Amino acid sequence: xxxxxxxxxxxxxxxxxxxxxxxxxxxxxxxxxxxxxxxxxxxxxxxxxxxxxxxxxxxxxxxxxxxxxxxxxxxxxxxxxxxxxxxxxxxxxxxxxxxxxxxxxxxxxxxxxxxxxxxxxxxxxxxxxxxxxxxxxxxxxxxxxxxxxxxxxxxxxxxxxxxxxxxxxxxxxxxxxxxxxxxxxxxxxxxxxxxxxxxxxxxxxxxxxxxxxxxxxxxxxxxxxxxxxxxxxxxxxxxx
Ligand SMILES: [Zn+2]
Numbered sequence: 001x002x003x004x005x006x007x008x009x010x011x012x013x014x015x016x017x018x019x020x021x022x023x024x025x026x027x028x029x030x031x032x033x034x035x036x037x038x039x040x041x042x043x044x045x046x047x048x049x050x051x052x053x054x055x056x057x058x059x060x061x062x063x064x065x066x067x068x069x070x071x072x073x074x075x076x077x078x079x080x081x082x083x084x085x086x087x088x089x090x091x092x093x094x095x096x097x098x099x100x101x102x103x104x105x106x107x108x109x110x111x112x113x114x115x116x117x118x119x120x121x122x123x124x125x126x127x128x129x130x131x132x133x134x135x136x137x138x139x140x141x142x143x144x145x146x147x148x149x150x151x152x153x154x155x156x157x158x159x160x161x162x163x164x165x166x167x168x169x170x171x172x173x174x175x176x177x178x179x180x181x182x183x184x185x186x187x188x189x190x191x192x193x194x195x196x197x198x199x200x201x202x203x204x205x206x207x208x209x210x211x212x213x214x215x216x217x218x219x220x221x222x223x224x225x226x227x228x229x230x231x232x233x234x235x236x237x238x239x240x
Pocket of ligand 1: 025027029058
């Protein structure tokens, strides 16, 4: 993050709680949902407490504004840790795209070669079983030629798998560039999308959010955010 920007999302629909279902109650572990909040003070609240009352669990309120701002900041810095710039300096977009085209051309050629060798194997079987003795090939010849053809087929298949893997990786790299682009404008992007989309966005990135026990609402803070994706894994993949 270049600077600490003020992220106060516009509240068009004040009733929406994008972290609903992600925050976990520090006491009972059930999800936290929209609390019985006033217009001025808004909270997330333990769902068990909300539905079954105080005997089931305490409310364990956490401030809505604090939680959402904290999570948004954390998501931003998490995306930034992907740090794709060194890689992207080495490989330009045009390189990626032209490389992709030549890889895809090679796939086409290989697929044709595979079809050809498969046809060759079928033809060899036909010759081996030919009615006409003059046409028929001996067991030795048949075995030798089929073996050769199978070897060729295996080699082509392996190369095809390699190419497909490389194409998939390159497509991922292009995608990563889009991620980088989104980071720069993430806040404006976040402010533009609907509250429903904000909820969807958080739920797509985050598995769950743990909060501290804290004896008062003010003391209750976010302890840990568990993501669906692991950025460190992504970096390992990219440097491979
Ligand atoms: Zn609870």
